[in-house]
């Protein structure tokens with residue numbers, strides 16, 4: 001990689017598109033494939049952290065309505081009274097959105113970069129043999145995960161497709177438990193949750209595996225460990241998330 005000097009810095013090399021204008025170092029780095037992969041990996045780690053925390057938090061529904069509703073209240077009260085009511089949660093939401101947007105942008109621009117580098121498809125099927133099923137479906141599984149998040153927010157956060165949103169429980173708390181039950185008692189919605197979360201699991205499996213590659217920690221000696229980590233992470237998320245619609249339909253969670 002080219003050394004940066006204080007007076008005259010040349011652009012980061014690799015697949016960089018050399019620019020005549022001087023740009024911020026981070027923007028310069030982001031114009032390269034390596035930079036975009038770093039962004040994919042770092043934002044991917046943050047999103048994985050969210051998905052894991054969210055799933056663990058949702059497990060509270062097995063303890064009953066009061067526990068889940070108090071947990072939602074706790075999130076709204078995060079850092080209160082140091083921060084005003086709800087502010088820390090909005091900051092976290094903003095951070096999450098920024099991570100998602102950056103992840104999507106890096107994915108899109110990496111695809112454009114790859115297409116430019118290889119406008120003609122491979123003639124043989126060899127690359128497909130090397131690539132796993134998960135890696136080949138990254139774009140599709142990612143887009144379905146995005147469609148799921150859109151529905152999920154319209155359903156449980158904004159209540160556009162959920163009549164229960166806005167209701168209070170016996171303690172006067174937001175009835176998050178009732179919202180989840182209302183949502184997942186609808187069989188097509190429950191089925192969509194199961195399918196979307198299995199696809200999300202495939203996406204997470206390949207993502208968790210790729211992080212190490214993107215960050216350059218890809219010594220073959222650790223391949224077994226990487227595979228175990230990716231498998232365990234994806235399995236934990238899928239089992240946890242799929243259990244919720246199943247539990248509601250089975251009547252384990254509900255009125």
Ligand code: HEM
Pocket residue numbers: 051054058072093145149152153156157176179180193197200241242244245
């Ligand atoms: C079956 C699995 C899931 C259940 C039962 C569930 C449940 C919920 C509930 C109840 C809320 C609203 C919380 C509130 O009103 O305080 C929520 C919000 C949210 N969920 Fe999920 N969720 C699941 C899976 C997922 C997955 C897989 C993702 C991401 C890939 C996700 C992303 C989000 C986001 C971004 C929000 C908005 C957070 C906020 O505004 O504070 N959820 N979820």
